[in-house]
Amino acid sequence: MSSGAQARAGGMYLVRRALMACAWLALLACPVRAEVEVEILYLEHQRAQPPTLSNLDAPPSDDGLQGARLGIADNATTGQFLKQNYALREVIVTPENDFLARAKQALAEKAAPFIIVNAPAQDVLALADLPETKDALIFNAGAPDTRLRQNDCRANVLHTLPSRAMLADALMQFLTKKRWTNIMLIEGPGDGDKAFGAALRNSAEKFRASITADKSWTLKADMRRNAGAEVPALTQDADYDVVLVSDEAGDFGQYILYNTWLARPVAGSQGLMPLGWHRAVEQWGAVQLQNRFKEAAKRDMRARDYAAWAAVRSIGEAVARQNTGDPKAIVSYVKSPDFKLALFKGRALDYRSWNGQLRQPIPLVHTGALVALAPMEGFLHQTSDLDTLGIDGPETKCKMN
Amino acid sequence: MRLGFLCALALAIAASGPAHAHLLYVTNEKDDTVSIIDTKTLEVVDTISVGERPRGITLSKDKTKLYVCASDSDTVQVLDIKTNKVLHELPSGEDPEQFALHPDGRLLFIANEDDAVTTIVDTQTRTVVAQIDVGVEPEGMAVSPDGKWAITTSETTNMAHWIDVAERKLVHNSLVDQRPRHAEFDPDGKRLWISSEIGGTVTVFDVDSKKEIKKISFTLPGISQDRVQPVGIRLTRDGSLAFVALGPSNHVAVVDAKTYEIKDYLLVGRRVWHMVLTPEEDLLFTTNGVSGDVSVVDVKDLKVIKTIKVGRYPWGAEILPTN
Incomplete structure (x- = not known):
């Protein structure tokens, strides 16, 4: 029909x-x-x-x-x-x-x-x-x-x-709620990776989380063989509650999960992901x-x-x-x-x-389930709590004409 | 606090006189069961297994059978109320969500959510009589007391579709606010009530002219307007009161059905879907999806007197009178 x-x-x-x-x-x-x-x-x-x-x-x-x-x-x-x-x-x-x-x-x-x-x-x-x-x-x-x-x-x-700003804010609200506010960020080399990395940094500042280690992904090895050796080495020189990855093309991000030096969750472009749908x-x-x-x-x-x-x-x-x-x-x-x-x-x-x-609202998901729907409860706004995600009216630099 | 609650409960029960022992049937969407509650003791007396994702539930005219929409089993099951066993199934079209029984007791009108059709089933011959194209995601279903009109609401098309029962034809469409979920006729059949979940309103139509006569909005102090999402509607037999379940605002609105003024908001369980009244109309039961329970409202005092734990995601409710 x-x-x-x-x-x-x-x-x-x-x-x-x-x-x-x-x-x-x-x-x-x-x-x-x-x-x-x-x-x-x-x-x-x-x-x-x-x-x-x-x-x-x-x-x-x-x-x-x-x-x-x-x-x-x-x-x-x-x-x-x-x-x-x-x-x-x-x-x-x-x-x-x-x-x-x-x-x-x-x-x-x-x-x-x-x-x-x-x-x-x-x-x-x-x-x-x-x-x-x-x-x-x-x-x-x-x-x-x-x-x-x-x-x-x-x-x-x-x-x-x-926007990437909305996605980053959605994730950051969740991390704040969980008190996972010490962040290791691993950013890929692509333009999108850099833009999402920048959005995550902005958002961390907005919600008062701190990026305790800020890393670029430069390893060229094939992670399907070497993740077990490379990722612990990359992630052992700092303390953090969560690892955020910015890898929009899905090149290396999935190899960070379960391979970090500390037993910590992974979020961002892989792991727990903020997505429009x-x-x-x-x-x-x-x-x-x-x-x-x-x-x-x-x-x-x-x-x-x-x-x-x-x-x-x-x-x-x-x-x-x-x-x-x-x-x-x-x-x-x-x-x-x-x-x-x-x-x-x-x-x-x-x-x-x-x-x-x-x-x-922005769903926060992993491959098998919805974890949360941002805006998270408690993030208040004078007109709509949806405007706690992304560029709000007072921050706008947009001139329409 | 707990003692106070018990006292209030005892008083409420004492005040309302001897409650009648009817049976309340509640479909548990995510447990594939139906909980049976004694309306006098307000306890769950039995839980029975049915098909997958049971939602709409309604009693046959002779009060011997219950029809249950088993949405994910793509069927309507017919339960024998004596044995609580499934007697047989009715062809229903895909994903039946809600249905309404024609006053003749024979024709069942079913909204098929995934298929954008309304299916008419003859419960005696167990055959599909007709399928009528409607909008995207049909959900609400009602038949007028005189049996002339069947109404389907379609959630994404945002319409109430008027089906001429005798002609088996769609003859009129009324645009309403976003995501219409439920249709309910006045007991005298003069007015039609449609709830719009995302629009946050209830639209009332005059049945003869099919014209909108009132749009009711709801405002609850301290609750974000986003969470005020009307779903189920029930009216008292004398047409004086309308109860409107307001979804994730966790309240039921009590509306004066003559003046459309809102008399009260009653705090019930989380994400309230649907409601049913006892035949005496002394008690109203609400299904609360997220908290997995049923709230019991004393209709005279407009007070919630008890919460009864049922299965996961209770959705539909129907009463089997014992007298």
């Missing part, structure tokens, strides 16, 4: 009100609602996977895309009762190809008022700065870079993927979303899938409530205080006015 919904989602074009059809239908005294057709452009710049020591958990090639597709199916099921139709135009650029050129071409073929972008930060900025996207609503579902929510924010971009999230009715996703995608839902899904659902919610596909009306409603979205995280979510970031 859900395949019927997917079929209904297909084959529709461009945001427009079918005015002619409406006038014609009015003569027949048929339903008052106009037909609304919404097309969402999904733009992805695939990332080259750096070589890793182990390929046990290679990321899927459709990370993000499957979430967008599920969002369209969900929107379409709702839309069938409101005479609103949804379609996804998928443009996927391989790592070696020019993202911006392909994006321009896609926009020249057909204007796109609603765009979901799953690409590195520099591509998101290049896309947002095109004259063609000036009045578009762009959802960043792929770049966790905090700078996109700070100095490099853009008025036409909302972020459904949590994970298969272990089952509370708040999330099992239904997980099942629906798994049936459609034949794999578990990941953070980028969730971010893309949340973006499509944001548009769907606005179209359903406003009963229009008019981009201006949708943009202003999504950004208004009236906008609320149920996203299986236990409460209504919306976007921060100062930088367009989706407010959201």
Whole structure:
């Protein structure tokens, strides 16, 4: 029966009100609602996977895309009762190809008022700065870079993927709660590793934890053979309650677990992980979303899938409530205080006015279970405790215009 | 404190006169069991095994059988109340969550959460009569007292779907606030109540015009608005009071069903889901998912008089009257 919904989602074009059809239908005294057709452009710049020591958990090639597709199916099921139709135009650029050129071409073929972008930060900025996207609503579902929510924010971009600052704050609140506040940090060599390492340092300062040992991962050995010898040596010259790793590509981080000199937990990019979404999230009715996703995608839902899904659902919610596909009306409603979205995280979510970031709780998980959901109890805020995660209003450096 | 509680309990019981010994059935979602509680002694008298993830539970019209949604077993089980054994199963569609029995006692309307359909099952022939496409994640299910309307709420589509029972057709959709979870008709069938868990509201519709007549919001001092998540609704037979379970705020709202004013908030167990009244309407029982217990509310005094430990994640509740 859900395949019927997917079929209904297909084959529709461009945001427009079918005015002619409406006038014609009015003569027949048929339903008052106009037909609304919404097309969402999904733009992805695939990332080259750096070589890793182990390929046990290679990321899927459709990370993000499957979430967008599920969002369209969900929107379409709702839309069938409101005479609103949804379609996804998928443009996927391989790592070696020019993202911006392909994006321009896609926009020249057909204007796109609603765009979901799953690409590195520099591509998101290049896309947002095109004259063609000036009045578009762009959802960043792929770049966790905090700078996109700070100095490099853009008025036409909302972020459904949590920033690294939000992830780091979520983890740090948990560590503070546990009183594991003496931290050994091991940072990898990648740009993302350095950015997440920086976010963890900031966050430690914010929540008054201390980084007692700050290390860079430089070992070149194959850890599948040598972890037992190398990691104890690396971790024996300091005292710490917890080891934080920053290894976004999953190169060495998993070899830190159980190999530390002291018997200590590991968290960060491996071990206990702060993530926008994970298969272990089952509370708040999330099992239904997980099942629906798994049936459609034949794999578990990941953070980028969730971010893309949340973006499509944001548009769907606005179209359903406003009963229009008019981009201006949708943009202003999504950004208004009236906008609320149920996203299986236990409460209504919306976007921060100062930088367009989706407010959201952050699950802290290990591979098999949800450990906690940040914000942790006791971290208070004058307006929303969700704003204890990431860049809060008073800290914003974002100038939207 | 404990002595005070016992005194209050003794007084409450004395004040309410002789309680009637009905049986309360509570489904324990994560134990795959049903707890049976004597409503006079307020003790668990039996625990029986059922299918996986039992949620909705309702009594047959002749009061000899209980229907139980075994969500993860993809079936509705029919329990013989004399033996507490499963007599047979009904075809239910995938992942049945809640259901409602038609006043004719024969047709069962089932919300199939994973499939975006409402399934109508004939309990006598044990066959599926119809399946009707509804929104994403159908959950709440109600049939009007006159048997004309069946309502399904869909949690992600945010609608109450009006199904014309005679035509077996969806004829109208009402948008409500985020994540509608439960539908309940007034005893006289004039109004329809819909709870929105994430929206934090209850919307009341006039059944004849299908128009919204009231949206009720809830504010509890000292409790974050995020935690005020309405789920179960129960009305007294005279239509004067509505009880609304407010989920993780751990309270039940008592609403004047005529003026829509909130008379009181009662502190119950953690994450309160659903409720049931005794036939005399002297006691209200609430299922508290996270704390794994049932709170007993004295309806006259609007006081919680006892907490009864049941299984893990109690969800649905139904009463078998003994008179």
